[in-house]
Each structure stands twice: as C-alpha cells, then as structure tokens.
Amino acid sequence: MKILMSKNYFQVIRAGINTTFQDEGRKNLYHVGIPFSGAMDKRNYLLSNKLVGNKINSPALEFAYQGPLLKYFGNKINIAITGDVNFRIKKKDITIDGNCYQSLNLEDGDEVDILSTNKSVYGYLAIGGQIDLKYQWSSCSTNTKAIIGANDGKKFENEQVMNISKLNNHLLEKKLNYLNTKIENIRIIKGTNFDYFSDKGKKIFLEKEFIVSKLTDRMGMRLEGPKIENIIDTNIKSEGLIKGVIQVPADGNPIIMLSDHGTIGGYPKIGVVISADYDKLVQLSPGSKIKFKQVDLSSAENLFKLYDLETQNLISQIE
Amino acid sequence: MIKNILNLGDAALYCDFGKEVNRETNTQVIRYFKSIQKENIVSINNLSPSYNKLIISFDLKKTNFKDLKKLIENLNITNEDDLENKKIEVPVCCDENFALDIVRLENKLNLKREKIYENFFSKEFFCYMTGFIAGMPFLGDLSKNMRANRLETPRVSVPKGSVALTEQFANIYTFESPGGWNVIGNSPLRIFDSSKEESPNLINPGDIVLFKEISKNQYENFNE
Numbered sequence: 001m002k003i004l005m006s007k008n009y010f011q012v013i014r015a016g017i018n019t020t021f022q023d024e025g026r027k028n029l030y031h032v033g034i035p036f037s038g039a040m041d042k043r044n045y046l047l048s049n050k051l052v053g054n055k056i057n058s059p060a061l062e063f064a065y066q067g068p069l070l071k072y073f074g075n076k077i078n079i080a081i082t083g084d085v086n087f088r089i090k091k092k093d094i095t096i097d098g099n100c101y102q103s104l105n106l107e108d109g110d111e112v113d114i115l116s117t118n119k120s121v122y123g124y125l126a127i128g129g130q131i132d133l134k135y136q137w138s139s140c141s142t143n144t145k146a147i148i149g150a151n152d153g154k155k156f157e158n159e160q161v162m163n164i165s166k167l168n169n170h171l172l173e174k175k176l177n178y179l180n181t182k183i184e185n186i187r188i189i190k191g192t193n194f195d196y197f198s199d200k201g202k203k204i205f206l207e208k209e210f211i212v213s214k215l216t217d218r219m220g221m222r223l224e225g226p227k228i229e230n231i232i233d234t235n236i237k238s239e240g241l242i243k244g245v246i247q248v249p250a251d252g253n254p255i256i257m258l259s260d261h262g263t264i265g266g267y268p269k270i271g272v273v274i275s276a277d278y279d280k281l282v283q284l285s286p287g288s289k290i291k292f293k294q295v296d297l298s299s300a301e302n303l304f305k306l307y308d309l310e311t312q313n314l315i316s317q318i319e
Numbered sequence: 320m321i322k323n324i325l326n327l328g329d330a331a332l333y334c335d336f337g338k339e340v341n342r343e344t345n346t347q348v349i350r351y352f353k354s355i356q357k358e359n360i361v362s363i364n365n366l367s368p369s370y371n372k373l374i375i376s377f378d379l380k381k382t383n384f385k386d387l388k389k390l391i392e393n394l395n396i397t398n399e400d401d402l403e404n405k406k407i408e409v410p411v412c413c414d415e416n417f418a419l420d421i422v423r424l425e426n427k428l429n430l431k432r433e434k435i436y437e438n439f440f441s442k443e444f445f446c447y448m449t450g451f452i453a454g455m456p457f458l459g460d461l462s463k464n465m466r467a468n469r470l471e472t473p474r475v476s477v478p479k480g481s482v483a484l485t486e487q488f489a490n491i492y493t494f495e496s497p498g499g500w501n502v503i504g505n506s507p508l509r510i511f512d513s514s515k516e517e518s519p520n521l522i523n524p525g526d527i528v529l530f531k532e533i534s535k536n537q538y539e540n541f542n543e
Contacts, residue, residue, distance in 0.1 A: 027364045027365060028363075028364070028365055028366070029365070030365035030366065030367040030374075030376070030450065031352065031365075031366055031367060031368055031448075031449065031450065031524070032449060032450070032453060032454065032519055032520055033449050033450035033451060033452055033453040033454050033455055033493075033511075033520070034453050034519075036364070036365070136513060136516065137516055145452065145453075145494065145496075146452070146453040146494065146511075146513065147494075147513070148453075148513045153513075189326070189328050189329060191327070192325055192327055192333055237340055237369070237370050237371060237372075238369060238370065238448075238451075238457065239367070239369040239370070239371075239372040239374065240367025240368075240369055240372065240373075240374035240450070241367070241374075242327060242328065242330070242331050242365075242367075242374065242376045244328055245327070245328070262450070262451045262452060263367060263450035263451060264367070264369060264448065264450040264451040264457075265451075269327070272327055272328030272329075272331075273328070274328065274329050275328070275329050275330050275379050297326055297329060297384060300328075300329035301329055301379070301383055301384075304329060304379050308380060
C-alpha cells in the first residue's frame, strides 16, 4: 500500500480586499467577449516566481491594497513576495517583518500576514510548488466578471483553503536588490479619436494633472480633473478595446482600460498608454497624481524594448 | 475591404472598413476575422471584430505595427460566400417583472406594447459581434420605428438573461452587469457557457437570431 504524503495547504484566515490567482492571462478570446486578464504588474509577477524557482509563468497570488493572512500546514515551503508590500511572518515564538524580493521559508503552523501595499496597489505572492488550480483556455487567471479561471472564478474568501499538490524539490535562498520606482508621467500615443476633442481639451489632456479616483479596479481606472471637451460626438460606433486605451465619455473624465476591461466600448479613444508604462500605471493608487506625455510610435516601441530588457536583466540576476 | 489601417497604441492594428454600419460592411469584417484566425499567426494576441472595425492586438515582443500591417495587407482573404449562418431561436418571456423598460419604450416610440412585441418577434436578426461582457451578442437591425436611445441613467445592475434594445440593435445580457439598454424581456437560454472552451458562445458573428415569445410558465419550466 502506498503511504499518503502529508497534505500541504494554506488556510485563508483573512482573504484581503481583492486576492486572485493570476498568470500571464488568456489569448484569442476578445471576439468572444473575454478580456486578457493576467497579472496587472507583469514584472513583479514574473520576479515572484523566479525567486522561488517556479517556471516564470506559473500562477501566483495577486493582492491589492490589503493582502491575505494565510496559515500554512505541511512540509517546509518556499515563498516570495514582490511589489512594495508590508508583511509579517508569524512563527511559533517570533514575528518577523518580511522583506520583498527575497525567498523565505514557511514551516508547519507559520503565518504570512500581508498588511498593505505601500503607496501602490498590487503585490504578488509566489509559492514554491504547484497549486491545485483549474485552468480555462490555458490560463488559471481568475476573471470575477465572467466567473472563469481558478477558484471558481471568484476572489479569495475567508476560511477557504489553497492546496499545494507538489512542493519544489529545492528551497531557494535568493535575493534581489530592486526598488519600485514611482513614475511622474504616463506616456501615451494619440488615440484614434484624438481629433474628437477641442484644442483646449487636447491641451488639458496633455498638460494638466489628473487624479486617480476611487472607482478603480482590475477593469479600469477612472480619473478626475479638468474636463476634456468633445466637439464631434460623445459616442462612437461600438468597437474593440485593448488594455491601456483611454476613453472619454460625455462627462469629460477619462477612463483607462485595464486588464479585465470590457471587450467592446463606444466612447471616443483619446489616447493609449504605451506598453512600457503599463506595469507602473496599474500601481497608481486612488489619490495619486497622473500626467500624460505624448510620444510617437517608434519611441514607444523602443521604450518597450528597454523596459523588457530591464525585466530580463532583473530575472537573470536571480539565477 | 479595409479602407485604412492605423495603429491603436503600440501593440494593435486598427483596421477601418468604412463609416457605415450594415451587413455588407460587417460581413467583410467577419471575413477578415475568420481568414486571419485560420492563419494562426503566433504574434497575434487577439482579434476584435465589430460593426465596421477589426482590431488586431499583438505581442510587441514578437512583432511590431509596421511588420504586422504588411503581413495583414498581403494576406489572402476568402472572398467566396462561405460564411455559415447558423439560425438560432431564442425564447423570451415578456412578463412585466422582466420587461423593465417597456413603459419607457411605449412612450419614447409612441407605440403600444403589443405593436413593439409584434415587431420584435417577427424580425430576423443578424449577429454583428459579440463582447463587452462574455458572450453578449449585438444583433440588428430593428426597424426605424423601434429605435430608442439608451436610458438617461444606466442601471447599476441589469439582470442576467435580459433582452434589451437600443438604437437599431438588440442584445442579451449573458451576465448580471451594469447597462443602459431598454429591457423588454428575459431569456432562460444559456448564451455563454465557459465549460465549452471550443465554442463558449451560442451566438457568433454572422449568425441569424429569431426571438420566440414564451409564457411565464414555460420560462419557469425551461429545460435546455
């Protein structure tokens, strides 16, 4: 008779505000009405996996603002947290303030308490092993609107359990010196309806400061500030959307489409955030100031090459 | 034919098929969509066909606007009329508890509800696109006397299954969702099924949809 291995699992004592499983997201489903989803801040997601020796595109836990409080039961396991995150590890007789970008070990009975993200939104917790998860369209990313992906398409709830089906063979001790830099300007390319707006409106969009409002989640980021005046039409024929598109509805306040966005929209597109700035954009918390800066297509392409190279360098520093 | 290809940001092609929203233009969009889909181009992440646009988003690590634009312009697009139009019947119950905006429509259109329903149920609809929320079909065209604007203040939550009208279009809310369309009934039919990965949507672009009125009793005992 086979001896059953001791079961390794996390008990969710506190779920956190919006804790979901995320990976790289799912492709080729916009035409069905399903957005890309996936980790909002891709660089921090990839780094978390690398720090525990996972395949870089393995599922990780994404949390926003306040993260979960998890109690671990089982054999010694590797974890790592990335982002700008305040957290503590509670062991039997000692509580340690945790450091991001460092592999840590948990033993039976230890707790990870993710208190808050510091002047940012998203953080990632990678677990050195395989989490027992449901995949849909080759991705486990939880999409709570379409109710698809891991955890039955729902965000974490108190008292639920997260089973680890297999632990990684080696416990790593990796560390990365990395500081999440804040960004003053979000760079954009002019949108396909840029000329729907008055000269004054365009000037406001490119020169004035906006504030990230509380109505911001994985679907979109609403901004507040001076109104952007439309002189043609406040509606367009409904058409496809991609992440980073900045729509301006009739009220003149821009909305930026984020990873779980609706796939079709009918508001004029004034701009699109460049790919190189997306990870930084999503980390702007409500109340943050935001200023747009226009660049052309070839600069945007070069800036993305640089950003991607930097990410690859960070990943290789963990080798 | 594509009139013009622009960039939407740094990682998408914005293909414009002309200003008009009609079946001919949309059929062109769907043809391009299906032809490109068949090519399995690895650098393409997503295709979004709509009334008169096709947005192609791509992986900026694998290609760029200029190269993909050239590739798309040189593609062989199927021109034969080989698009299969599935016919789908969608049952709708128009009980007062479901027809949230029928009174508003009677006033806006200056038509009695019997006339509105008669018109609606006698029409064959064409599916222009699906999306916004998973599986939601955008169906057209309503006749000229049936066209009303969106609600002045959109609902925070439209019930799942709601069948609703705005301008020349009808749609079906596949999930509970915010929305501003005029709700005239509710369908018990499952339009989106995430367990069917190959074809999660019952209604796809190019399909023909017929609505059929059912009673409250038939609605409650509906069995797929």
